[in-house]
Amino acid sequence: MHGSSARGLVAGARLAKFNFSVPLASTLKAQCKIKLLHPGQGIHTTAKINSEPEPEMYDVKRGMKIWQTYGYGGIEEVGLGFARIPHVPRPGDVLVKVLASSVNPIDTAMLNGYGSQVIGLMRGLAKMETGTFTWNEPSFPLTVGRDFSGIVEKVGHGVNNLKVGDVVWGVVSPQRQGAHAEYVLAAASNVCTMPDTLTPEEGASIPYVALTTWSALTVSGLLTPFTARGCRVLLLGASGGIGTFASQLMSSWGVEVVSVCSKDNFDLVAGLGSSQIYDYQDPSTKEILISQGNFDLILNASGTEDMDYLQALKSWTGASFVTLSPPLLRNTDKMGIVRGMMQSVCQVVNKNALTLSEGRAYKWAFYMPNPLAFKEISSMVAKSQIVPVINRVYSFSETPEAYLAVSEGHGKGKTVITLEE
Template sequence: MFNIVRWNFISGVKTHRLGALKQAVQQRCSRVRQFSSSFRRNTVMPAWVIDKYGGNEVLRFNSNMTFPVINYPNEVIIKVHATSINPIDVNMRNGYGSASLNMSRDPLNVKTSGSEFPLVLGRDVSGVVMECGLNVRYFKPGDQVWGAIPPWKQGALAEFVVTSGNEISMKPKSLSHIEAASLPYVTLTAWAALVNSCGLNKEKCPGKRVLLIGASGGVGTAAIQLLKAWGAHVTAVCSEDAFTLIKSIGADDVVDYKAAQLSEQLKSRELFDVILDNVGGATEALALQFLKPWSGATYATLVTPFLYNNDRLGIADGMMRTGVTLSCKVVKHLCKGVHYRWVFFSPSGPSLDEIGELVKDVKIRPVIEEIFSFSDVPKAFNKVEKGHARGKTVISVTESK
């Protein structure tokens, strides 16, 4: 009897202590949970997806898209307020770059063919942080952020998106989400061209002469503003109907490529230190004619055969062909006293921090051509696919300021 009473007494104490311990653990977990893995991992969300590559008909509204989850400790989940459509989204819809991008998604090639579907497009994002991974130090739930999502990740044409904390930045307070969504991808592409490929920055730009070919699109308008913020002289090539826009954002000289042969029009100008080409094709010949030879002048182009070669020839043969092509072009231009560079987009939160400071100082402003609702995403794709952009095409995902 004594042993029975003693065991009941001890069991009661243990039960009480275990109850208190369980409550403490639950409280601790509830605090940690909001910074670790998704509390909505079993829910769904609306998104625009493609289930195969093709024309605009492959775009499908999916109200039951799987909710994104945090898989790595440096990731964040963002509630998307706005995104935008870039030419790369149209190209990816068509299947351009799928070989290289699928290798980035699955480097060990363990997944089956077509495993990237359903695929969400949309590279720009402006929204609110909902959840943070354990290693995220600079953001917390509720922060308003902007960023550009790499093409090998699921995009922002959805209610929520997950991305690395290294790829986002605090949204400038002076911008609405609609305005902010127009800038990250194009400004980071322009940054990669000017800073990474051409070696320009605010210290080296003053006095430099820069020629921008294809200046009225998203990357062109971003590049003009970056260059003017850094003190460069900018000559912009576009059609006459874009002159007002291009001059309003700071271009010093504007050339109408439709008025006469471009090379003939440029002969009356001084030689350039940098040519940034957003068009490609025959315009590469301008590098040898209108760059200052033997002065460190650089021709940089956004139009490269890298992804095309990999799609057509496969990864190994494609990269070999690309390497040969680039080497030949570099040597050819170097023999004439100028540098030749290819430009590749690079996501970067720190770069967006610096761009945000320029926005704060009103040295960079959004250039938006048209805003579409989330239900009109196919119409936005149609518009971008036609080309001749005068700024960015933005998608309002969540009605907000």
């Protein structure tokens, strides 16, 4: 155990910006060959699909570099291509010149097909506003990258909160093409002015994990800034992107945060507000935490499920185990939309049938757009109540290496890609 005294080891770190530079565990073996062909086509040397985007969606006079894949073959299938810069097709959209973006675990998972069934359906539903609908919209070419920072290039005629030239940060919804490109198109409701206390790289490291964490705590965990003070929360996976943000957010709300992570990250996690820290590799950790009990909430950001921890929750007080690794997308990928949904419902019902008898709940959590929460997070970051935690910054040309680093796991905080020279 690493108790509250550990915070003395990193005095003042609460208001610092953490930036770790670590070598890659292994060398990227895939060679990404670049061929810049006709503008409008995302080019990849193994591409079998020519997906010419609709002409009215693009500026034919200009182009941009973009990382794309034409198949669910993982990192090895990603190539650097050239595409036309998008126009702003919807009144509520903004076009942003990207200064930096980050890599989240969902990005590397999507390169292997994770969530393809549900995301394809979401793309089809999004096209209903144009009067068309397809059950499973084609996925390729696919560009990943959920959060970004940059400069507003164009705005839709319905956008009132942003203007050309604003320095912003934001999130691209999973059904849209991602931010690992020189320009990105996003809904204005998912974009806001970036605090001037941040660099572009720091700004790109926060939005997606911030809104995912907010959703997990407030929607699934029923923990709010007004009810959180005095609550006791167990945080599994405390040193990753979600964990480092969640620890700071809950601490600012007055929550007693007890964290589980690797021993190497104790000092980092202590500096972010955790009162007690345990080594996930220590066989006694689980036993100690279960015997202590009295947790109002368990937030599982570790990427693996361990239902034994449910026993550490209080009984009959509305306490919940909230996981950020639900089986929904894996089930739909394997079984299709309908059967996968049914299987997922059965799984969550079965787990709750066991836990609700003891007055405890098992819940899922996902990223959810929330403009009001985004503004509150921006305010907290501007006041240094929450600081970015960056593992390493890669250049745009090193994007596949950034994917590899994230896929290997166990990083401290976020992995960022910069487009600035």
